[in-house]
Amino acid sequence: DAGITQSPRYKITETGRQVTLMCHQTWSHSYMFWYRQDLGHGLRLIYYSAAADITDKGEVPDGYVVSRSKTENFPLTLESATRSQTSVYFCASSGGTGRATGELFFGEGSRLTVL
């Protein structure tokens, strides 16, 4: 099906482990984003990408690594997970070439628990 998909939807890991959250979109959108949402808070931008091989930091990038070798994929890696990274992670994409549009399409989220 067309759209934006995240995997895994649920993940439990331990402190210090590496975790990768996957995001895949089928629209060939230029822009992709990773947000995290903590209980009772709005979404905070972690990283974003304007195109393949172009990434930039958002508000809360520390402890996260991203890559974008292909337009359709934007994985988010926690190299050494900490309890403070327990959160719901949302991936989003946006059309437009060269500049973003404000219409983002979000995935269903990945709920990560770090013990």
Place this chain on the structure above:
Amino acid sequence: DAKTTQPNSMESNEEEPVHLPCNHSTISGTDYIHWYRQLPSQGPEYVIHGLTSNVNNRMASLAIAEDRKSSTLILHRATLRDAAVYYCILFYTGTASKLTFGTGTRLQVTL
């Protein structure tokens, strides 16, 4: 970044109109006003956006003050499915990083 201010929560009866306010007194001339909503256990979804003129679509209407320092999202007939958190966001098309979510307004809809 220009900030927005929204009430933490609002209540509405089903099938009545709902007016969700948003203040953005430091808005710049190039900022678009976007609204998103987030249903329980789902990712946010785009609702509507505008720059200066009022806008209508199948989901809602957006009324923008003449000085652009405030806006109102209007749901013409609220249903139980409209219960969600509504985010008012200022978006500058020059850079993607400006799409910053606040804490939004939690809308409760009752029978």
